[in-house]
Amino acid sequence: MLQKNTYAAPASQAAALRLPPLTAASGGRVPHASVIALASIVALLSLVPLGFIVWVTVDTGWGEVIALVFRSRVGELLTNTVLLEACTIPLCIMLAVTLAWLTERTNIPGARIWSWLAVAPLAVPAFVHSYAWVSLLPGMRGLWSGVLVSVLAYYPFLYLPVAAQLRRLDPAIEDAAASLGLGPWRVFFRAILPQLRLAICGGSLLIGLHLLAEYGLYVMIRFDTFSTAIVDQFQSAYNSPAANMLGGVLVFCCLLLLAIEVLVRGNERYARVGSGAARPADRRRLGWLVIPATALPLAAAVLTLGVPFVTLARWLYLGGAGIWRMDTVGSALLQTIALAVAGGLLATIAAAPMAWLSVRAPGRLQRILEACHYYVGSLPGVVVALALVSITVRLVLPLYQTSATLLLAYVLLFLPRAMVGLRASIAQAPVELERAAMALGRTPSQAVRQITMRLAAPGFAASVALAALGITNELTATLMLSPNGTETLATKFWSLTSEIDYVSAAPYACMMVVLSLPLTLLLYAQSKRTAGQ
């Protein structure tokens, strides 16, 4: 459900920019111009961080830019980043595909429970994963620790789409392959794996971007990435050219990842042609192999859930009742919920015009606007925050250090998440119902409001939940942009762990997990539903 399904645009709709007449007699089409205008505003806003970096680069002057970008420290960070991506993503793919295969296509006992447990790590924020590991093994540091914790924290982003895709596959293709004499292994690699390509690419991209953006996880295990280095610079000199230039390199890395994903994804057809529907695939009987096959999801669950829960429980036990101070924990909880819900709603509302356009009126301009919506979500929080800090303090002082700016950052960061749920549900609301309503005398905007919006409500709620889940655990932008006196669970947790007060930090970690659990459940239910179960 987290993939970007490329929506095939019928050629007849390519000229979407032509303004249709507003009368219901013309076949009752909703005018697109106003929706395009709305989506363009959001797209323009999403270009702000990129525009800022370009402006700073010009403002700094080439000599200094070159001195700040082509220095050995940047080389070190680049090496770290490339190694991290190159080690983590393949491991995530192997783990996620194997787990998805076991839970969806074999007869291991408790397949349902294992599939839920494979998604559950998403409820534990990445920096809580590393907090747990560092409490357990204080010596953890460097690349391999980074890879280990990243895989454990992020592989569900691949497991979800791959498992959903496996559920949808037409087993007839595998039967055909087997009838041509291929053994089970070769069937898997030649008939199944190629069909998982889109899911694997989408999930890998998501993980790759998370690795670039993540800050807290890598600080705890002492592994320097661009995000950690930008925060170091920010703390040493606020929004200095050095920090902004590192941001520029980081943005370049993000855009490079997006481009690589497009190249690897390719543009083959994956839909079946002809009549009939796919039957559900049989589950493979594993025989005695069931024991090692069950050991893998068990081991994954122990490492991804057991470790955080055991360490959290230990710190909570050591802290006793004294660490649950209602004035601090309670207030951080309320502020987090408020920000998450407000940000989630705003992000979803901002994504709505584009989601509607991409389904109802695809076209060349719309594709460009949509690219803006997606690219901005790929930017790390630290980059967006740096841009907004500088712009508000220099140009728009009334917005400086207000909730409005923080919420704007959340909207930009979580636009793509909001798009995903909305698009799917708008696509499922038949356009004919809108037209029928208009034929019965409703104005176009009434028709959209009364028909499509109602039908898309579940998708809307899922989008809000997804964005809220991201906001609950957001750290860097919140640290840099929050209004005076605002403390969220994430920022409080962070300041306490920086002092190595792991005991007092535990309640905050615990609350973040508790808040994330229902949202993760929703995500899981959604992915089951899109796969038609």
Added chain:
Amino acid sequence: MTFSFTHLTSALALAAALAVAPLTANAADSEGIVVYNAQHEGLTQAWADGFTKETGIKVTIRNGSDMQFANQIVEEGAASPADVFLTENSPGMALVDANKLFAPVDADTLAQVPETFKAADGNWVGVAARSTVFAYDKTKLKESELPKSLLDLADPAWKGRWGASPAGADFQAIVSALLELKGEDVTKSWLKALKANATPYKGNSVAMKAVNAGEIQGAVIYHYYWFGDQAKTGENSKNVALHYFKNQDPGAFVSISGGGVLVSSQHKKEAQAFLKWITGKGGQAVLRDGDSYEYAVGNGAQSNPKLVPLSELQAPKVEPSKLNSKKVTELMTEAGLI
């Protein structure tokens, strides 16, 4: 999942509206002061609580780090939401002062603190102090093997054996003292050696923890981390002892935590009262009795009896206004440390 999403959404929207309302209220509009705080949160919170209890004036704290806030205040200029700026070290203070953004501190506040712990121009005042130490692993190093001077750590013999927190304001203050005492060339080569020899950590407590765990044999940090941990459980410092460099070595640098009132403040009276309170009896007693273990600096104020007295540290004489933070950031960026 059969519950109604629309009901859920409207309920959540209502909850959000209710909860965001207090968030959007700007702290500066209310009666009270905004403190840009780079000091340890616990210490400033204790100060703020004590001050509010005595005067009824509300204190809103924004937490960050020395140089971030100093540069931020310069960038904010006349529009700064902050009334008071508190640091852990003086370079941040010197930067704000050089940009003429501090209002002069009230005379009776200045009178509470001796000459050595305030700015010569009277625009900011010391609120606490901290001493540089070499925290070492006493299970691995004998006293005779300890470095005599901070500069000895540049020796290749120390390669891979020590650590620090180079991105932190504390360490950058120590470097600024080195720069002031020994000049640019010595500092440059020392930083180069640091890049080659030392392990970088994020935070002094993390560096001390690494010494304790045997990852490195020593770390250049400030004194109070060790005392704080000993007072709690000691689990991050049981193998650690402190070595004071003394005899005016750059490594014996005593850093002044400063406080100042911003010239742009709309609540100068309250802000001055806050500075007066923390440099006075009540505020300095928090240092003596609390769990911060930083040195008290007020006239006649006692520090925690567990600490080595300030008078015995033989710190080098450094004029705080001369600490050049901008140069330090440049040199450290150049050395590839940040």
